Amino acid sequence: MGTPTAAQPTMTELLELLAAVGAAQGQDFAAAAARHGLTSMQAKVLAQLDGPLSMHALAERLACDASNVTGIVDRLQAHGFVLREPSPTDRRVKNVVRTERGRETILHVHQEMRATHAALDSLDETEQAALYALLERLRPIMEYPADDR
Structure with missing residues (x-):
């Protein structure tokens, strides 16, 4: 128990992937x-x-x-x-x-954000809805973090 599997990424893997997607979207x-x-x-x-x-x-x-x-x-x-x-x-x-x-x-x-549109278009409607729901949950926590969590 506690050992990450392919279905359970580590926090570092999640952070690196989130940073990579954010950087690509920013570019x-x-x-x-x-x-x-x-x-x-x-x-x-x-x-x-x-x-x-x-x-x-x-x-x-x-x-x-x-x-x-x-x-x-x-x-x-x-x-x-x-x-x-x-x-x-x-x-x-x-x-x-x-x-x-x-x-x-x-x-x-x-x-005109071509790469971002192409990435999002690669997801079907269910995946887009799931991604939206997850990002919607993360956004307020990341934009307005509690003091020194």
Whole structure:
């Protein structure tokens, strides 16, 4: 008992496989973003903006410094992908809002992720549903981990 079998991968095997899939998906995302003249980080900003977000909230979601987000948003705004607007609850706070051009562009980026689409297309509907359910269970734990588990 306790010895991993082919059906029971080790934690290390799971972590390595998850990292490899994540890295490949990240490379695919970056390549699709580049075809639209965006850096990977600029595309990540667009992907996060499903509604208005403060610069601070955006920095937290991206796990980066607010000063980095300012430069990224500046460049996105200069190209018409986002707008800054005052928060309706606190006029000192600026919210970042995706424009229609930004929404259409990130939609195209996601549609053009060829390697990721090919990988997911290799799964049948039942496998896709199972993968979705598993990832849906993992996402909140990974995005909002309990303090020092």
